[in-house]
Amino acid sequence: MTTDKVIVALDVPDLESAIALIDKIPQVSFWKVGLELFTSTGPAILEELKSRQKRIFLDLKFHDIPNTVAGACRSAAKYGVDLLTVHATAGSDALKAATAAVQTSSAQAGTKPPKLIAITLLTSISSRQLAFDLKIPLELPEFALQMALLAQESGLDGAVCSPQEVAQLRETCGKNFVLVCPGVRPSWADAGDQKRSLTPSQAIKAGADYLVIGRPITAAADPELAWHKIVEELNTVS
Numbered sequence: 001m002t003t004d005k006v007i008v009a010l011d012v013p014d015l016e017s018a019i020a021l022i023d024k025i026p027q028v029s030f031w032k033v034g035l036e037l038f039t040s041t042g043p044a045i046l047e048e049l050k051s052r053q054k055r056i057f058l059d060l061k062f063h064d065i066p067n068t069v070a071g072a073c074r075s076a077a078k079y080g081v082d083l084l085t086v087h088a089t090a091g092s093d094a095l096k097a098a099t100a101a102v103q104t105s106s107a108q109a110g111t112k113p114p115k116l117i118a119i120t121l122l123t124s125i126s127s128r129q130l131a132f133d134l135k136i137p138l139e140l141p142e143f144a145l146q147m148a149l150l151a152q153e154s155g156l157d158g159a160v161c162s163p164q165e166v167a168q169l170r171e172t173c174g175k176n177f178v179l180v181c182p183g184v185r186p187s188w189a190d191a192g193d194q195k196r197s198l199t200p201s202q203a204i205k206a207g208a209d210y211l212v213i214g215r216p217i218t219a220a221a222d223p224e225l226a227w228h229k230i231v232e233e234l235n236t237v238s
């Protein structure tokens with residue numbers, strides 16, 4: 001099991017806290033920069049990570065009309081990150097426009113295009129919330145699958161899903177579709193606001209390419225120890 005499969009979420013408020021965390025766990029090779037940190041620091045955090053040869057998941061979860069999503073993807077693709085997110089529920093026109101924008105912008109900037117991946121259904125949403133709050137008349141696994149297929153048909157490289165849906169998405173979307181699973185919880189960690197979790201080893205066995213793990217590592221009293229415990233668990237997966 002390679003540790004490159006674990007992406008740690010840098011969900012901290014500023015550059016200083018981000019650098020402190022990166023320094024605490026030098027073994028982490030893949031970091032996720034999300035809305036909180038990017039809104040605070042802008043691209044400075046990306047430069048910081050690149051100067052340390054880290055891989056970057058820029059998780060800005062674009063969700064807007066096609067023209068706006070395409071513009072945002074054009075801007076983000078110039079940073080030369082590895083993964084970038086949009087919401088599948090932005091619809092096929094927005095997803096296709098995003099795919100095209102990433103390709104042209106990366107080519108113009110001379111950067112490698114990021115893998116564009118779609119959020120299927122946030123891992124903080126339960127079946128009950130899907131039905132009663134969002135009024136979606138589909139079973140949750142079916143909705144997540146349909147969103148992954150919409151992303152695949154629109155030319156995206158992959159999808160973000162909970163570990164509980166990853167086996168079905170893997171089977172239907174094939175081995176080349178990148179599947180990223182947040183909502184991963186070691187047996188010793190708090191669930192927090194995550195509703196559809198599995199453990200790291202279960203998520204990898206079910207077919208995830210990458211796991212996104214935040215608070216079980218970053219909010220631990222000893223983040224490096226928490227990281228080691230997770231790597232040890234993953235090393236038991238053949």
Ligand SMILES: O=C(O)c1cc(=O)[nH]c(=O)n1[C@@H]1O[C@H](COP(=O)(O)O)[C@@H](O)[C@H]1O
Nearest residue numbers: 009034059121122123182183212213214215
């Ligand atoms: O796109 C994501 O990474 C994401 C999608 C999703 O459906 N659920 C989800 O939790 N995430 C992100 O994954 C990370 C999970 O963090 P923890 O719950 O602290 O492990 C957070 O940074 C979320 O923004």
